[in-house]
Amino acid sequence: MHFFIGNLGHLFVITAFVTSLAGAFSYWQATRNSDLAKKNSWIQNGRFAFYSHVIAVLGLVCSLFIIIYKHYFEYHYAYAHSSLHLPGQYMLSCFWEGQEGSFLLWMFWHTIIGLILIKTQKVWEAPIMVVFTLVQAFLASMILGIIIPVLDIKLGSSPFILLRDALADPIFKLQPEFIPKDGNGLNALLQNYWMVIHPPTLFLGFALTLPPFAFCIAGLWQKKYVEWIKPALPWSLLGGGVLGLGILMGGYWAYETLNFGGYWNWDPVENAVYVPWLILIASIHTMITYKNSGTALKSSIILVIAVFVLLLYSTFLTRSGILGDASVHSFTDLGLSGQLLIYLLFFTLGAILLSIIRWKEIPSTEKEVSTYSREFWIFLGATTLCLMGFQVLLPTSIPVYNTIILLLGGNSNIAPPANQIEFYSRFQLWFSVAVALICGTGQFFWWKKIDKQKLKHELLMPILWTLILFTLLISITKVYTPSYLALTLAGVYLIISNLRVLFAIAKLNPRLSGGAVAHIGIGLMLIGVMYSAGYSKVVSLNNTGMLISKDLPTDFNRDNLLLFLNEPRSMADYDIEYRGERVEARHKTGYINKNDIELTFDPYKVIAKKDIHFKNKKLYQAKDTFEIYPENTFYEIELSKEGNVVATLYPRVQINPAMGGFIASPDIKRKLSRDLYTHVSLPMNREEEPEWDTLIEVKVKAKEVFYINSKYTSTLEEIKRIDEIEGTPLSADDVGVQAKIKIIGEHADYYADPIFLIRNKSQVGRLPAEINDLGIKITLLNILPETNEFLLGINSRQKDWVVIKALEKPFINILWLGTGVLMIGFSMAMIRRFKEHNDLKN
Amino acid sequence: MQYRKKRPMKKSHILAIVVIAVAIAIIISTAGDASTYVNFEQAYQMASSGNVTQIHVVGELPKDSAGQVVGLEKSSDNLSFSFSLIDDAKKEQKVYYNEPMPPDFTRSEKVVVIGSYQNGLFVAKKILLKCPSKYQEQKLNAGV
Numbered sequence: 001m002h003f004f005i006g007n008l009g010h011l012f013v014i015t016a017f018v019t020s021l022a023g024a025f026s027y028w029q030a031t032r033n034s035d036l037a038k039k040n041s042w043i044q045n046g047r048f049a050f051y052s053h054v055i056a057v058l059g060l061v062c063s064l065f066i067i068i069y070k071h072y073f074e075y076h077y078a079y080a081h082s083s084l085h086l087p088g089q090y091m092l093s094c095f096w097e098g099q100e101g102s103f104l105l106w107m108f109w110h111t112i113i114g115l116i117l118i119k120t121q122k123v124w125e126a127p128i129m130v131v132f133t134l135v136q137a138f139l140a141s142m143i144l145g146i147i148i149p150v151l152d153i154k155l156g157s158s159p160f161i162l163l164r165d166a167l168a169d170p171i172f173k174l175q176p177e178f179i180p181k182d183g184n185g186l187n188a189l190l191q192n193y194w195m196v197i198h199p200p201t202l203f204l205g206f207a208l209t210l211p212p213f214a215f216c217i218a219g220l221w222q223k224k225y226v227e228w229i230k231p232a233l234p235w236s237l238l239g240g241g242v243l244g245l246g247i248l249m250g251g252y253w254a255y256e257t258l259n260f261g262g263y264w265n266w267d268p269v270e271n272a273v274y275v276p277w278l279i280l281i282a283s284i285h286t287m288i289t290y291k292n293s294g295t296a297l298k299s300s301i302i303l304v305i306a307v308f309v310l311l312l313y314s315t316f317l318t319r320s321g322i323l324g325d326a327s328v329h330s331f332t333d334l335g336l337s338g339q340l341l342i343y344l345l346f347f348t349l350g351a352i353l354l355s356i357i358r359w360k361e362i363p364s365t366e367k368e369v370s371t372y373s374r375e376f377w378i379f380l381g382a383t384t385l386c387l388m389g390f391q392v393l394l395p396t397s398i399p400v401y402n403t404i405i406l407l408l409g410g411n412s413n414i415a416p417p418a419n420q421i422e423f424y425s426r427f428q429l430w431f432s433v434a435v436a437l438i439c440g441t442g443q444f445f446w447w448k449k450i451d452k453q454k455l456k457h458e459l460l461m462p463i464l465w466t467l468i469l470f471t472l473l474i475s476i477t478k479v480y481t482p483s484y485l486a487l488t489l490a491g492v493y494l495i496i497s498n499l500r501v502l503f504a505i506a507k508l509n510p511r512l513s514g515g516a517v518a519h520i521g522i523g524l525m526l527i528g529v530m531y532s533a534g535y536s537k538v539v540s541l542n543n544t545g546m547l548i549s550k551d552l553p554t555d556f557n558r559d560n561l562l563l564f565l566n567e568p569r570s571m572a573d574y575d576i577e578y579r580g581e582r583v584e585a586r587h588k589t590g591y592i593n594k595n596d597i598e599l600t601f602d603p604y605k606v607i608a609k610k611d612i613h614f615k616n617k618k619l620y621q622a623k624d625t626f627e628i629y630p631e632n633t634f635y636e637i638e639l640s641k642e643g644n645v646v647a648t649l650y651p652r653v654q655i656n657p658a659m660g661g662f663i664a665s666p667d668i669k670r671k672l673s674r675d676l677y678t679h680v681s682l683p684m685n686r687e688e689e690p691e692w693d694t695l696i697e698v699k700v701k702a703k704e705v706f707y708i709n710s711k712y713t714s715t716l717e718e719i720k721r722i723d724e725i726e727g728t729p730l731s732a733d734d735v736g737v738q739a740k741i742k743i744i745g746e747h748a749d750y751y752a753d754p755i756f757l758i759r760n761k762s763q764v765g766r767l768p769a770e771i772n773d774l775g776i777k778i779t780l781l782n783i784l785p786e787t788n789e790f791l792l793g794i795n796s797r798q799k800d801w802v803v804i805k806a807l808e809k810p811f812i813n814i815l816w817l818g819t820g821v822l823m824i825g826f827s828m829a830m831i832r833r834f835k836e837h838n839d840l841k842n
Numbered sequence: 843m844q845y846r847k848k849r850p851m852k853k854s855h856i857l858a859i860v861v862i863a864v865a866i867a868i869i870i871s872t873a874g875d876a877s878t879y880v881n882f883e884q885a886y887q888m889a890s891s892g893n894v895t896q897i898h899v900v901g902e903l904p905k906d907s908a909g910q911v912v913g914l915e916k917s918s919d920n921l922s923f924s925f926s927l928i929d930d931a932k933k934e935q936k937v938y939y940n941e942p943m944p945p946d947f948t949r950s951e952k953v954v955v956i957g958s959y960q961n962g963l964f965v966a967k968k969i970l971l972k973c974p975s976k977y978q979e980q981k982l983n984a985g986v
Binding site: 369803 | 853854857861864865868869871872875876877878879880895896897898919920921922940941942943944945946956967968
């Protein structure tokens with residue numbers, strides 16, 4: 001038992017909590033003192049507390065990581081999230097698979113950002129660090145794991161809890177020192193490189209919304225109503241970029257790993273980060289408006305606060321267990337809902353109260369904004385983004401309404417919309433059209449002074465180009481649905497109008513073109529989403545086969561395809577053929593036929609039956625022992641056109657009882673214009689006994705050619721006497737005969753070696769030979785010496801099969817391209833604003 | 843003064859009205875599109891009165907004395923299946939689902955079916971499984 005590391009970790013947790021409170025108090029005192037010497041000494045105290053806090057958080061991260069990395073399964077966190085055989089890079093994913101670790105990750109980013117702010121923001125340090133340290137105190141309290149003595153309230157859930165304290169397994173009564181040999185392992189879905197980088201990116205995005213919030217609160221508090229915007233804006237831009245990237249990485253992970261057939265599912269967990277991001281984007285735009293024209297200060301304040309509050313709300317939704325049945329991938333409830341609610345309410349009410357108190361003093365302009373100004377269009381766009389967020393937030397919160405009604409003694413049975421994707425897409429599509437049109441039009445007011453006449457002149461060429469490109473696009477790709485036409489048109493317009501601005505600015509000052517580049521990225525993304533989601537179609541359609549019930553209408557789509565081993569079917573211009581089950585080697589790249597390996601006692605080790613090749617490369621020699629990932633089975637699916645193999649797909653199935661059984665992940669054939677996305681819907685259950693058809697008898701002579709199932713050419717190659725069976729020698733009274741039958745299968749030749757045995761001159765025994773790939777079993781039934789013939793019995797069964805589903809995603813690469821362009825735009829804008837801010841300070 | 847009164851409405855006011863109108867439209871449509879949790883009896887009533895909206899029914903799978911799920915029927919090509927579900931009012935109903943049976947189906951504690959009655963049969967468009975979470979298990983796994 002390694003008690004030391006856990007105790008150390010727990011000490012760090014408590015230190016982190018106490019130092020954050022101490023920091024908050026010191027910095028608060030610093031803001032109250034007008035005497036410079038006293039103020040400075042309080043700031044010194046605050047810094048000392050925060051630096052200690054940073055060290056505690058780092059110590060905390062290291063302690064937890066050591067527990068995971070060293071496989072200390074006496075700790076619940078290591079046992080629940082890791083295992084001995086987990087590859088090294090996924091140890092990181094274990095760290096943030098649990099709620100506690102993800103809180104830690106969040107805290108970690110805050111400490112880094114806090115250090116940067118202390119270094120760079122001398123004027124703002126005290127008030128913003130009050131906000132920072134308070135947030136850290138709340139986060140640290142989530143992982144405290146202590147029980148308040150008198151009230152008997154458990155505060156937080158510690159990641160350093162011992163397994164014996166977490167599980168009430170009877171073994172701990174008998175053996176308190178018991179340590180399991182292996183852990184539960186990491187969820188297979190998280191064993192993906194995106195899961196190594198997606199959570200840190202997302203939580204960095206979360207953390208980056210804190211600086212703008214802190215500056216805003218500090219501004220209201222210190223009555224610096226306008227000055228806070230300048231230091232906050234670059235952080236908002238960085239946050240917008242990173243959070244956006246984090247969300248899209250999540251989408252890309254879902255596309256590659258989950259089997260719901262897309263990158264976005266409108267699951268509450270996804271919505272919970274999408275809404276704050278939309279509002280964050282809106283806030284960036286109003287802040288820019290304020291910097292340029294002095295309008296929209298109040299809206300900026302409201303939006304910046306809203307972003308942070310919405311993030312806290314999303315944290316509450318995903319971590320409190322309130323979503324319950326509504327979401328497939330929220331965290332499990334750790335009993336933190338009360339604490340999370342207090343965290344949410346503290347900052348929400350605090351920020352609202354402060355705003356109300358200061359509202360009258362916030363300067364605002366009374367002048368009416370002209371329709372022909374950039375500000376008007378930006379404001380319109382920001383408003384639309386907010387409505388867009390509201391439309392998602394409202395239904396996502398349905399479980400919250402039910403809980404509130406239940407608490408008030410009522411009974412509510414509202415459920416989320418039955419078809420979430422259809423429901424949300426319908427609205428979000430038209431909002432996107434509006435945003436794109438507003439944003440595109442807003443670009444023409446780049447140089448402020450413009451009137452009706454000039455606008456008409458300016459608009460003419462871009463609209464012409466838009467129409468030409470739009471017409472070309474829709475006629476080539478055959479888009480006819482009105483809503484998709486609108487989205488395409490709006491997307492093209494957005495790209496063209498921003499290209500125009502881009503060219504114009506690039507001549508003057510390329511550094512200012514970040515916004516235009518980001519907008520072009522959004523335009524590409526809208527078009528990419530329109531094609532890949534709107535025209536995503538099931539290509540594994542199956543019109544043959546049986547209906548589920550005679551009473552039901554017959555127009556049911558059957559979206560899955562049953563494939564038998566080595567029997568080609570046609571699908572989506574391809575011939576598709578299932579080629580069998582494969583496993584993945586641990587130390588070499590390649591898929592290995594399950595028929596070519598022999599299992600050992602250790603499930604992770606196998607022995608090669610023959611030389612193993614993959615794509616003409618020799619992986620292993622016969623008799624080599626090597627390691628595999630035994631939980632994962634890959635189903636080799638070959639796609640060919642006119643007899644030539646064009647792609648081989650390996651969709652994966654993981655059977656892992658500890659993780660809820662069956663997990664299927666797709667494999668994607670990527671082409672420039674479209675992806676073909678295939679996953680296993682149902683694998684064959686190997687534990688079920690196969691049903692054999694009735695025995696068919698054939699009489700053959702040696703060297704005679706015959707047919708099995710009237711399709712496999714077979715030859716009885718030889719008959720020989722044997723002296724032993726599987727290493728056991730036969731006695732003198734026994735007679736053993738073995739046949740060697742060659743069967744020409746679809747892709748390979750197989751040999752069946754059934755044995756006929758006479759024991760003690762009277763007892764007849766028969767050892768049939770089974771050819772798994774062909775689904776046949778051959779028995780040597782009898783030897784007929786009078787005719788020199790051999791009687792063979794042939795049983796057949798259904799061949800091995802797999803049920804797959806395949807979807808086609810046209811032009812999905814436009815979406816990924818747009819994402820890249822958007823990120824470039826964000827980076828350019830952010831660099832510009834950080835520079836601006838620094839130039840100002842110097 | 844006369845001139846001021848005739849001035850058109852301020853743009854910000856028009857915008858505010860539009861925003862409120864859109865927000866109300868969103869609320870109404872959310873209320874309209876939200877599904878409900880009902881039992882089979884209520885679902886049947888809804889369907890008989892011509893209401894074809896998809897609803898949620900929460901239920902459990904019937905099990906025999908040995909703990910085996912009963913009432914499962916797979917189509918011979920494995921591409922679809924039907925099962926019995928007992929709702930909160932203890933009514934048992936056969937549910938049809940036009941997808942292969944999820945391999946962990948029989949392990950689930952609770953099943954949420956989203957669908958509606960068609961010609962007197964309950965057809966699920968989507969099923970959600972509530973499987974025992976590994977965190978809730980108080981026993982260590984085999985192989986320790």
